[in-house]
């Protein structure tokens with residue numbers, strides 16, 4: 001036999017030498033939930049090992065992240081008060097705005113991205129302003145833009161709109177530019193599907209819609225060309241990074257998005273992906289470390305440049321141990 005693929009699998013040194021996909025801690029982004037109140041560090045029942053922190057406890061979380069060697073976080077806010085206008089989303093003393101000021105003061109070396117959406121802040125749990133039972137696109141854009149601006153004014157390094165309204169990237173780019181934040185990037189949740197994988201997050205953020213569902217704004221998972229349409233629109237509107245979400249069931253989209261754009265591509269391994277691994281590992285049915293490594297490397301093999309995951313700290317540790325790398 002002349003060609004023997006096994007020759008290149010003969011030793012660990014050789015396997016690592018010819019490895020096609022390399023992973024690096026610098027690509028990881030860790031999502032954190034910040035809640036109004038004080039003295040809070042509470043575990044999220046559907047996301048074992050993940051917590052909600054009040055602003056005064058946030059530095060514990062940031063310290064752990066820095067110790068693990070993760071450099072970037074994505075902040076989600078859980079306000080005490082929700083209303084129809086989502087007024088806490090853009091309040092100067094809202095939970096995210098206070099969290100940003102505190103985080104930038106205590107851990108200025110980390111990179112802070114904020115999720116820009118209204119579902120955590122509206123009394124009805126939808127991602128935009130309502131007109132009757134409908135989510136009203138254009139009036140929502142002003143509120144999203146105001147929210148993004150307030151995050152950047154409070155210190156956000158990057159904003160990430162996840163609402164799926166049409167035209168939101170343009171609206172956010174315009175307000176940031178008008179306020180001299182021309183250098184602040186936008187990571188667009190461009191290819192975001194209406195997905196059952198977000199259920200644990202909605203428990204965590206208390207953001208499940210009070211009626212209906214999100215299918216009139218998030219994408220139908222039967223579609224892939226529609227995802228490319230979203231990418232091209234967001235690129236035209238000024239997006240700097242494109243995100244695909246969820247990750248694991250949508251890696252085909254990562255490959256297609258990379259063919260369609262030269263912008264960097266991120267994928268978000270969402271709460272349901274995390275919860276499934278935790279639950280099965282808790283039962284002893286799978287080995288948590290192997291599955292976490294395998295699913296993360298799959299995203300990088302598909303081509304992501306950045307990877308958002310609740311397992312960021314663990315993955316950084318596995319890289320240190322040489323389990324993946």
Ligand code: PBG
Nearest residue numbers: 117119162197198201270271272
């Ligand atoms: C806000 C938002 C959601 C997620 C990120 N931003 C929830 C949703 O769209 O319902 C989900 C993240 C996760 O499941 O980990 N719109």
